[in-house]
Amino acid sequence: MKPTSVARNVSMRSAALPVFRIGTSLGRMLRFTKYSLVLWIAIASCGGAETEAESGRSYVAYDFYYNEGVAMYLQEGWETCVKNLEMALKGWHWWHDNTASCRRNCSLEAEQKELLSANMSEEDRYFERALYSTHCLVRCKKNALGPQRDRVVESNVISEFNNRKPYDYLQLCYYRLGRVKDAANAAATVLAVQPNNTVMSNNLKFYMEQAGIKAADVVNLELKPYGQEYFKATLAYQDNNFGLTITLMEKSLRLFLEEYQTCRFLCENPFDQGWYPDFISSVANHFTFTLRCKRKCMWQLSELSGEVDDDFLPSFFDYLQYSYFQKEETAKACEAVATYLILKPGAEIQTHNKEFYLALDEVNEDMFVPRKEFVAFKEREDYEEELMEFIETNFAFLTDEFWDEEDDELKRLSGLGIRVVKAARKAEEGVDRVVADGLASTLECLVLTELTRLAAVEGDGYKGDFSPHTPSETFQGITLGRAGLMIHAGLIDKAALELILRVTDRCRDYVERHFHLPRQLYFAYTHLVCRTARPVHQVHVDNCILQDSGECLRVPPAYTYRDYSAILYLNEDFEGGELIFTRDRSGLTHELKVEPRCGRLVGFSSGPENPHGVLPVVEGTRCAVGLWFTQDRRHSEVERTMATLFLKKLNKDEL
Ligand SMILES: *[C@@H]1O[C@H](CO)[C@@H](O)[C@H](O)[C@H]1NC(C)=O
Ligand SMILES: *[C@@H]1O[C@H](CO)[C@@H](O)[C@H](O)[C@H]1NC(C)=O
């Protein structure tokens, strides 16, 4: 009998024919909202290139480069696509390395600092350390990250980087530039986290055939050092080179622990509580946010070749026990078996191996002592798992109570005569939608309609070509900024602007309460618009670009930060103009049709779950207030802030 080991297949996958993910005619199909980013980046990279290199700092955040790279991809600017996406990836790594490094250094510094309060309670000491750590972090981040230290990157961009989406764009841009080897590596990098992406595996196969690249030469560009050593170790193992296997596995194991710690540090991110909890609740809340993230580190690091390997960490000790045994280092082999069994109690093969080793003359039970750091490791893993379970079971209930309080707010709003006509909730029907009446009085409707008609300037509101209105419609509208200018010019009274703000605030509050949103909604855009129309309409989604395939691309020029949308109708003396929710892009059939009438609000989540369109206005003019909301404060409407300040100033001047 011999100790056994599970052979592991770590080779690359392969597949069939070349297809590309996004039709390249898309660049021509889409026209772009003009934004000044191109210019800004151009300035930043001429003026800043040298100083950036000197100081090691980057002044342009990686998400800017990313958005720019994607825009260039869509416009088929292959060279600028590559340049921007490479900068984006570089910036991403740079940001992560420095952030993790600061957090690691400062945690260590605070740990070693002598406390004022040797005799104080554990809690006092904890917060004293937190202060030292913070003091250190502020300095470190300022020094290492410069102007980017407090940058908050949108969560969808973060998850796209984690899913290797930039490499998805890059592979095609490389290919178009004739850089087939780079294209193959980029495709392999995508496949390492998306093994079932058949388009990408077809592309990889195509690139490999075209350039005669061998599977062994294809590189996962995001493979971390511990992964590189792990692969080398498994190759040594397959060659029966056990001495080398031991060296490489031990090295990989050390690197793995470091990477694991880095992953945990990278979870200690800012968190928008969205409400105002008590001090301790706020700490607990933020702690939960980081814990949830940290619990994902193990599977993130266990995904070397596209599949999460549940036994990844134990597998080190499988290779090690067998290799140590082969090198006749029986004590080390026993230690490896014991460590395996700590990480995975009762594992069959290692239990069997232990029996095998025990049967040897020189082995006794006392030799099965697991490595100390892994005993501690496992203890923490189990503890956090338990804590997470407590959180999940006990706090769902608290959340319900929280909503009950919020319902009082809803009742208060109902006191205004608001009545829900029709509603659908995510949990029940898969979509967030509500139609409610009474959000504006007859008088308010009348004033706003007249104002919109009076102030209408053709084309205002939708800058550039990306407009929810169909090309064959004429539309007229006013924004808050224009309303401010009109007051300034003496065309309208400031009461009109106050009315717009009051009515739209009411709508925002209603949408927020109705959907029980845990995070505050900010206005992203407010637009009063009257439409007269010809018989065409267009089904679209508010925060992504709907494709014929049904896929919805969350890329610029779509307003990706929009989370909720609403329309408040102002009049009903026209025909047609109903809002429809439909999955049918022709708009011939629909799931829900809403008849406009004064004071009726339609609110819905802005994502692909709510494709919608407007039926043609057949006769007359339809006036409404279009409202888009975001949960990301950085995208809150500048015009609204300006309008509010302007009103404040006017009111002050009058005093
Ligand atoms: C963290 O400490 C190490 C070692 O002292 C140092 O080399 C590194 O630059 C520090 N990291 C940062 C971001 O300052
Ligand atoms: C800490 O407590 C010990 C024992 O109670 C006492 O002797 C010592 O003076 C205290 N130290 C300080 C700094 O208060």
Ligand SMILES: *[C@@H]1O[C@H](CO)[C@@H](O)[C@H](O)[C@H]1NC(C)=O
């Ligand atoms: C990929 O497909 C396989 C087989 O169809 C499935 O078992 C696996 O869960 C899929 N993996 C991912 C990451 O979707």
